[in-house]
Amino acid sequence: MTDPDDRFSHDESSNAGADLANEAHGRTLSWQSAYILVISRVIGSGIFATPGAILRGVGSPGLSLLLWVAGAGVAACGLGIALEYGCMLPRSGGDKVYLEFTYRHPRFLASVLIAFVVVFLGFTASNCVVFSQYVLFAAGVEAPSELLRKGLGVALLTAVTVIHSCFRATGVRIQNVLGWIKVGLVIFMILSGIFVVLFRRPGDEKEEDVHTTTAQLWDGLWRNSHWNWGAISTALFKVFYSYTGLENANNVLDEVKDPVRTLRSITSAALVTSCCLYLLINVAYFLVVPLDTILASGELVGALFFQNVFGRQIGGVFLSLAIALSAAGNVMVVAFTMARVKQEIARQGLLPYSRFISSNKPFGAPLGGFLVHYIPSFLVIVLPPSAEVYSFILEVEGYPGQFVSIAIAGGLLYLRYTQPDLERPFRVWIPAVIIKIALGLSLIAAPFFPPKTPPTSGLFYATYAIVGYHLEEEIDELDDGTMITTIIKVPKTELGIS
Numbered sequence: 001m002t003d004p005d006d007r008f009s010h011d012e013s014s015n016a017g018a019d020l021a022n023e024a025h026g027r028t029l030s031w032q033s034a035y036i037l038v039i040s041r042v043i044g045s046g047i048f049a050t051p052g053a054i055l056r057g058v059g060s061p062g063l064s065l066l067l068w069v070a071g072a073g074v075a076a077c078g079l080g081i082a083l084e085y086g087c088m089l090p091r092s093g094g095d096k097v098y099l100e101f102t103y104r105h106p107r108f109l110a111s112v113l114i115a116f117v118v119v120f121l122g123f124t125a126s127n128c129v130v131f132s133q134y135v136l137f138a139a140g141v142e143a144p145s146e147l148l149r150k151g152l153g154v155a156l157l158t159a160v161t162v163i164h165s166c167f168r169a170t171g172v173r174i175q176n177v178l179g180w181i182k183v184g185l186v187i188f189m190i191l192s193g194i195f196v197v198l199f200r201r202p203g204d205e206k207e208e209d210v211h212t213t214t215a216q217l218w219d220g221l222w223r224n225s226h227w228n229w230g231a232i233s234t235a236l237f238k239v240f241y242s243y244t245g246l247e248n249a250n251n252v253l254d255e256v257k258d259p260v261r262t263l264r265s266i267t268s269a270a271l272v273t274s275c276c277l278y279l280l281i282n283v284a285y286f287l288v289v290p291l292d293t294i295l296a297s298g299e300l301v302g303a304l305f306f307q308n309v310f311g312r313q314i315g316g317v318f319l320s321l322a323i324a325l326s327a328a329g330n331v332m333v334v335a336f337t338m339a340r341v342k343q344e345i346a347r348q349g350l351l352p353y354s355r356f357i358s359s360n361k362p363f364g365a366p367l368g369g370f371l372v373h374y375i376p377s378f379l380v381i382v383l384p385p386s387a388e389v390y391s392f393i394l395e396v397e398g399y400p401g402q403f404v405s406i407a408i409a410g411g412l413l414y415l416r417y418t419q420p421d422l423e424r425p426f427r428v429w430i431p432a433v434i435i436k437i438a439l440g441l442s443l444i445a446a447p448f449f450p451p452k453t454p455p456t457s458g459l460f461y462a463t464y465a466i467v468g469y470h471l472e473e474e475i476d477e478l479d480d481g482t483m484i485t486t487i488i489k490v491p492k493t494e495l496g497i498s
Helices: 015-024 031-042 050-058 061-088 095-102 109-121 125-138 146-166 168-199 207-219 229-242 248-255 259-288 291-296 301-310 312-347 354-358 367-382 388-418 430-448
Strands: 470-477 483-490
Touching (some): 031 312, 050 061, 050 301, 095 388, 248 312, 259 301, 354 367
C-alpha cells in the first residue's frame, strides 16, 4: 500500500532514502519527541487537582474510577477520528487541514472559522499563571502582588517563545526532559502510595489514617455513589479535559519522521499510558489520603497526598515545584504546536504580514508563528484583574471547539460516503464517530439549560465577520522555498458579477 504522505513528498524507497527525505523536508521529530509532545500535553497540572473534585462530585471511589475508564473510551473515539484524518492527510495543521479538505464550499469559510478559533482563542495563559503561583508558593511568598504573579507568568511565556523560536533543537530537548519528568513524577507518586500502604510500620503517626483509607477503598468501593446524571456529567467533563491533547502530534506532522506509522503508535501509546497512570494515581490518592478528608477539604488532593507522605513543609514545597514544572512543560508543547498551526494559517494568506509569519527564517523555526501566539497570551496574562477570568477564558475557548469537533467527525462520515476510494491507512469504527458527535451536541446544548446561578457574563461561542469581497488565491514562494497562498480581493465587476 502506498503511503499517503507520498502526495506531499518524494518517494522514499529505502531507509537511507527515508532519512534523507526526512532531513530535506524538515522531519526532525523522532518517535520519542513526538510521544513526549503528546503525553506532555495530556498529563498536565490538572492531575493534581481534578481527582479530588471528581470524587466529591460522584461520592465514591468506585464510580470515580469508572468515570476515568469511560473517559478513556470517549477519548479513544476522538483519537480514532484524528488518526484516520492524520494518516489520510499527514500534514501539519491538524483540524485546519481536515476542515479545509472536507468543506470546500463556501470558499474560505472553514479557513476563516478555524483561523479565528486558533489565533484568538489559542492561549497558553492559564498554565503560565499556574506556574507563577506555585513557584511563588514554593519560594515562601505568601501574598504575592499582581505585578509579581503576572510578571513571572510573562517571564515563562517569553522564555518559551525565545527558546523555541531561536533555539529550536534546544527547545525540543527541554520539553522532552520536562515531559519525562512529568511522567516520572506521576509514577513516583504511585510508588510512594504503594510504599506507604505496604511498608509503613505500626505506630507511625499516620497509620490509623492509612488503615481507614484502605478499608474505605475496598470495603466501601461504591458506598455513597451519586447516580445522578447531573453529577456524573459534570465529573465527566473534568475527565474529558484531563485527556485533552492526544491529537497534539497532528498539528506538526510535517516535522515528524515517518508520520503515518509514528502517529498511529505514539497516540495509542499515549492513550494507554495516560489511562493507566490516571487510574493508578487515583488509587494512590485514595490509599494515602482518607476519603473523608478528600470529600471535606477544598485543598488540592495532590497537596494532601504529599503532606501525608512527606510532611507539610517538604511535601508542600515539592508539590508546588512539581506542578510548576508540569505547567511549564504544558506551555512548551502547546506553544510548539500552536505556533506551527498559526504558521499554516499564514501560509494561506489569512493573516497580515503572512510572508514573515510563514517563513522559517532566520533560525529554522516559525518565529512569526510564535509571535502571533505570544501576543494574545501576553495580553490575557497581563490585562485581567483576577484569576477568575482564566476559567472564563477556558470556557470560551472550549465551547466553539465543540463545533469544530462535530464538524470534523461529521466530515469524516461525509468523506466515507462521497469519497470511499480515498486511501485510508487507518479506519475508525463508525459507532465511535457517532458517540463523539452525540457528546459534542450534548456539550453544545448544556449552556442553554438554566444554571442554578446565572452567569454574570459569558459568550459561549465566537462569531466571525462576513466580508463583502470576492476572494481569489495566488500561489507564491518565499526565499527559503516555503510555498504560501496570498488571498486577493477581486471586484465583482471584473468577474462579471453584478
